[in-house]
Amino acid sequence: MKIVRRFPLFLMCLLLSFYFAASSHAKESLDFKIHVTDSKLPNVAIITTGGTIAEKADAKTGKSVPAVSGEELVKAVPGLAKVANIGVLNFMNIDSSQMTPAIWLKLSGKVNEIIKRPDIAGVVVTHGTDTMAEGAYFLELTIQSDKPVVFTGAMNDASAPFPEGPGNILNAVIQASSKEARGWGVTVTLNSYINGARDVRKTQTTNVQTFKSGEKGYLGYVYDGKVTRFNNRIRKTKLPLPSKLPPVVFFSTYAGDNGDFIRYAVDKGAKGLVIDALGAGNVNERTCDAILYALSKKIPVVISTRVYYGSVEPAYGDKGGGGMLEKKGAILAGDLMGTKARLLLMLALAEVGNNPEKSKMYFK
Numbered sequence: 001m002k003i004v005r006r007f008p009l010f011l012m013c014l015l016l017s018f019y020f021a022a023s024s025h026a027k028e029s030l031d032f033k034i035h036v037t038d039s040k041l042p043n044v045a046i047i048t049t050g051g052t053i054a055e056k057a058d059a060k061t062g063k064s065v066p067a068v069s070g071e072e073l074v075k076a077v078p079g080l081a082k083v084a085n086i087g088v089l090n091f092m093n094i095d096s097s098q099m100t101p102a103i104w105l106k107l108s109g110k111v112n113e114i115i116k117r118p119d120i121a122g123v124v125v126t127h128g129t130d131t132m133a134e135g136a137y138f139l140e141l142t143i144q145s146d147k148p149v150v151f152t153g154a155m156n157d158a159s160a161p162f163p164e165g166p167g168n169i170l171n172a173v174i175q176a177s178s179k180e181a182r183g184w185g186v187t188v189t190l191n192s193y194i195n196g197a198r199d200v201r202k203t204q205t206t207n208v209q210t211f212k213s214g215e216k217g218y219l220g221y222v223y224d225g226k227v228t229r230f231n232n233r234i235r236k237t238k239l240p241l242p243s244k245l246p247p248v249v250f251f252s253t254y255a256g257d258n259g260d261f262i263r264y265a266v267d268k269g270a271k272g273l274v275i276d277a278l279g280a281g282n283v284n285e286r287t288c289d290a291i292l293y294a295l296s297k298k299i300p301v302v303i304s305t306r307v308y309y310g311s312v313e314p315a316y317g318d319k320g321g322g323g324m325l326e327k328k329g330a331i332l333a334g335d336l337m338g339t340k341a342r343l344l345l346m347l348a349l350a351e352v353g354n355n356p357e358k359s360k361m362y363f364k
C-alpha cells in the first residue's frame with residue numbers, strides 16, 4: 001500500500017530527473033567557448049557533425065566508422081593556433097547519408113546563434129561529403145550573416161595513408177578568418193578549392209577533388225595562408241528558419257516512367273514535388289498527366305533537370321515539354337539542381353504557404 005501512496009512522489013522525482021538530464025544536455029550543446037591563445041588572432045568556431053573526416057577504420061572490419069571528436073579533429077591540425085583562436089562545438093557525429101533537412105534546420109539555428117556574436121570572425125562546419133552540397137545550400141538560404149561559413153570534410157578517413165581532413169580544416173579556418181572571404185555566403189572548401197553552396201556538386205565518388213561547380217567555376221582558392229578570389233558570384237536568396245518543414249518529395253524521371261510515384265506522393269500528403277526532368281525540362285506524357293494531377297490538387301511542382309549543367313527552359317510546347325508544364329503552372333528551377341530545389345521549395349512553402357506565384361519568385 002505504501003508504494004501506491006508514494007507512487008506519485010516517485011513518479012514526480014523520475015520525471016524531474018529526466019527534465020534536468022535533458023536540459024543539462026541542452027545546456028552542454030549551448031556551452032560553446034573560444035579558447036583564446038593569442039588575442040591578436042581572429043576567433044573561429046568549428047562545428048563538427050561527423051562524416052569521413054571524423055571516421056577511422058574499424059579494428060575488426062577495417063571499414064570507416066565514426067570515431068573522432070571535434071577536439072581530436074582540431075588537435076590533429078598542424079599550425080592551427082597560428083591562424084585563429086578556436087572554439088569547438090560537437091554538434092553530432094553521423095555519416096552524412098543520415099542527415100535530414102530537420103537536422104540542417106537545427107544546425108542553421110546553432111550557426112546563426114554563434115555567427116552573430118561580435119567576437120566571431122567566421123564559422124567552419126565539418127560534415128560528411130555525401131550530402132554536404134545540400135547541407136551547405138540549406139545554410140546558404142537560412143544564415144543571416146555575410147561572415148564566412150565554410151563547410152569542409154574529407155574523402156579519406158583519419159586512418160588512411162593520406163588523410164586530407166586536417167589540411168582541409170586548416171584551409172577552412174584560414175578562409176573563415178579572412179576578410180577576402182566575406183560576402184560569398186556559405187561555401188564548400190576541400191582540396192584548396194572554394195565552391196559556392198548554390199552551384200557545387202559532389203562529382204567523384206572517391207577522389208579528393210570531388211567538389212566542382214561546373215560551368216560556373218570555383219569562387220576562389222586557399223593556399224599558403226591566404227585566400228585568392230576568382231569571382232564574386234553571390235546569390236542572396238534568404239529565407240527565415242521555420243519551426244517545421246513541409247514534406248517535399250524529389251523524383252528523377254526516366255524513359256518509360258509512368259508517373260505512378262508522383263500520384264502516390266500526392267495521395268500520401270506531399271506538400272510539394274520536385275521532378276528532375278529530361279533535357280531542358282521535359283517529361284513523357286504519362287509523367288505529364290501525373291504532374292497535372294498534382295497541380296490539380298494545388299500541390300506546387302518544380303521542374304529541375306537531370307542534366308548536370310545548364311538551365312531548365314520552356315523550350316518545348318508539346319505535351320510534357322517544359323514550355324507546356326510552365327504554362328500549366330509548374331515552376332522551372334533554372335540551373336538549380338533538383339535536390340537543392342527541394343530544400344528551397346520546403347523553405348518557401350514554410351514561408352509563403354501554398355502560394356505558387358510567391359514560391360515561384362524564389363526560383364527566379
Ligand code: ASP
Pocket residue numbers: 050051052053094095096097127128129130131153154155156
Ligand atoms: N559517407 C561519408 C559521409 O558523407 C563520405 C564522406 O564524408 O566523405 O559522411
